[in-house]
Amino acid sequence: QASREWKGDNTIVEIAPGVRFGGDEVPIVSGPCSVESEEQILTSARLVRAAGGTALRGGAFKPRSSPYAFQGLGKQGLELLALARRETGLAIVTEAMDERGADLVAEYADCIQIGARNMQNYSLLRYVGTLGKPVMLKRGMAATINDLLLSAEYVLAEGNPNVILCERGVRTFDSATRNLFDLTAIPVVHKLSHLPIVADPSHGTGLRDKVTPMARAAVAAGADGILVEMHPQPDKALSDGAQSLYPEQFAELVLQLRTIAQAI
Numbered sequence: 001q002a003s004r005e006w007k008g009d010n011t012i013v014e015i016a017p018g019v020r021f022g023g024d025e026v027p028i029v030s031g032p033c034s035v036e037s038e039e040q041i042l043t044s045a046r047l048v049r050a051a052g053g054t055a056l057r058g059g060a061f062k063p064r065s066s067p068y069a070f071q072g073l074g075k076q077g078l079e080l081l082a083l084a085r086r087e088t089g090l091a092i093v094t095e096a097m098d099e100r101g102a103d104l105v106a107e108y109a110d111c112i113q114i115g116a117r118n119m120q121n122y123s124l125l126r127y128v129g130t131l132g133k134p135v136m137l138k139r140g141m142a143a144t145i146n147d148l149l150l151s152a153e154y155v156l157a158e159g160n161p162n163v164i165l166c167e168r169g170v171r172t173f174d175s176a177t178r179n180l181f182d183l184t185a186i187p188v189v190h191k192l193s194h195l196p197i198v199a200d201p202s203h204g205t206g207l208r209d210k211v212t213p214m215a216r217a218a219v220a221a222g223a224d225g226i227l228v229e230m231h232p233q234p235d236k237a238l239s240d241g242a243q244s245l246y247p248e249q250f251a252e253l254v255l256q257l258r259t260i261a262q263a264i
C-alpha cells in the first residue's frame, strides 16, 4: 500500500486544518528536542510562529541512549504542548515510545511521531495504525529505505493512510557528523512511494552549523517538509543542544526555505 504501483498520486497528509504534507507547501516543523518547562515551550512556540514556521514539535517522551539522561516530562509535557497550541495555533507533533504513551499522545497531539529507534517496533506501528491520527515515521538509524517503507506498511495496513516518512540520517563509519544524512532518500522515496517524506537535518547531522545547508538542500531535492530543532537557549538545552538552531538562525532559515520552495 505504500508503493507507487498501489497508488499513483501523491498522498497529502493534513495534520491540522491547512497543515499539509505532500502538497505544494513545504511545512516547517520546529521546536526544542524536549519540552522542558512551560516558559521554554511557550517561548519556543512563539518563536516558531513569529518566524513563519508551520508546526511545533517537542518531545514529552524521550528515547535517550542513557536511562539516567533526562527522559522528558511525560503527560505534563503533553499538557504544555496543548497549551502552546492554544496560544499560537500551531499544530503539534510529538513522539510516542510505546502503546500506553501513544494513547496519551493521540489525545493531545495532531501527529504522532515514531522515532528512529522504534521504526521496527511492529506492534507499536500496528497500534498507531488504529488511533486515527497522522503518523510521522522516522527512518531507523540502520534501516534501508525499503525497511522504512515496509514499516509504513504496518501503519497503512491497519487502515491509517496518513503516514509521513522522515529521513533523519543513518549510522556509518564517519564520526565527522552524528549520522550520515541521506539526501538521496528523498528522490528515492518519491520514486518508490506516494507517501510524503520530510527531512530532519538536525538528527541527520547532529551539528548546528550543518543544519542550515542540509535543510536548504533537502527542500531543493523536493522534501515535503522540514523538521529542525530550535531552542530559545540551545546551550542550556536538556537534550540535543549542539544541533539546535538559535532562534535567529531558524528565522533566517525559514525565509531561505520559502525562497527555495518557490523556485522549484
Ligand code: PEP
Pocket (backbone or CB within 6 Å): 033, 059, 063, 114, 115, 116, 117, 138, 168, 203
Ligand atoms: C527526536 O526527534 O528528538 C529523536 C529522538 O529523533 P530520532 O528518533 O530520529 O533519533
Ligand code: MN
Pocket (backbone or CB within 6 Å): 033, 034, 203, 229, 239, 240
Ligand atoms: Mn532530538
